[in-house]
Amino acid sequence: MALTLLPTLNAALNATSAVLLVGGLVCIRANKIAAHARCMLGAFVSSTFFLTSYLIYHAHVGSVPFLGTGWVRPAYFTLLLSHTILAVVIVPLVLRTLFLAGHKRFAEHVAIARWTWPLWLYVSVTGILVYWFLYHANVAEACPGCKEALFDPGGLPQRLSAARGYALSIGLLLLIPYGLVGTLTALIVRAHRRKLRGESRVSDARRIASH
Ligand code: HEM
Numbered sequence: 001m002a003l004t005l006l007p008t009l010n011a012a013l014n015a016t017s018a019v020l021l022v023g024g025l026v027c028i029r030a031n032k033i034a035a036h037a038r039c040m041l042g043a044f045v046s047s048t049f050f051l052t053s054y055l056i057y058h059a060h061v062g063s064v065p066f067l068g069t070g071w072v073r074p075a076y077f078t079l080l081l082s083h084t085i086l087a088v089v090i091v092p093l094v095l096r097t098l099f100l101a102g103h104k105r106f107a108e109h110v111a112i113a114r115w116t117w118p119l120w121l122y123v124s125v126t127g128i129l130v131y132w133f134l135y136h137a138n139v140a141e142a143c144p145g146c147k148e149a150l151f152d153p154g155g156l157p158q159r160l161s162a163a164r165g166y167a168l169s170i171g172l173l174l175l176i177p178y179g180l181v182g183t184l185t186a187l188i189v190r191a192h193r194r195k196l197r198g199e200s201r202v203s204d205a206r207r208i209a210s211h
Pocket of ligand 1: 025028029033036037038040041094095097098101102106107109110113114116117191
């Protein structure tokens with residue numbers, strides 16, 4: 001396979017992991033344990049292929065420079081840094097989560113999975129965004145003269161279209177991944193609190209019944 005196709009393959013593998021992770025959560029919420037396990041193992045295989053292909057590509061090509069200029073540069077590097085750090089962090093988390101499931105230690109599995117799942121999804125989604133920004137949406141090329149148009153006192157249509165270009169880029173680069181992870185974390189924490197409250201209600205009921 002041509003080396004130039006590998007970045008696209010990598011993004012596709014990240015997308016596959018993201019879809020399987022969401023599918024796996026939906027399955028376990030519906031109490032479908034076998035389907036949950038299949039989805040999660042599928043995400044694991046897909047992420048392992050990604051890591052292998054990523055390493056092969058960068059061993060041949062080295063690092064690919066980001067050519068965007070202006071505000072998008074620090075935004076891109078913040079995204080890349082958070083993606084890279086968490087990509088390293090999730091490796092032991094994923095292995096431990098799988099190990100606990102494999103040994104049927106499900107209480108511990110759920111406790112660690114509450115971290116593994118959102119972080120893994122974050123890494124997969126930001127992996128796609130990094131690819132997109134690096135290879136397809138170099139903002140400097142995608143929107144030449146955007147900055148000048150935005151502050152051009154004469155041309156309202158140009159200013160509007162430049163503002164739209166910026167809004168789209170900011171949305172893709174920052175709001176989608178950070179918003180996604182924030183929302184998911186909030187949902188998981190809420191579900192966890194509800195579960196704890198449910199459990200304490202059960203123990204309260206037992207205590208009352210025993211008197
Ligand atoms: C690294 C891969 C995995 C991740 C990230 C993961 C993630 C999760 C999460 C987030 C939950 C809690 C869902 C909730 O909040 O209601 C959960 C529960 C569960 N998972 Fe996994 N899972 C993985 C692999 C597996 C595998 C391979 C099995 C194999 C049987 C499995 C079996 C279960 C079971 C039985 C529960 C429910 C436990 C309970 O509620 O007592 N998981 N998993």
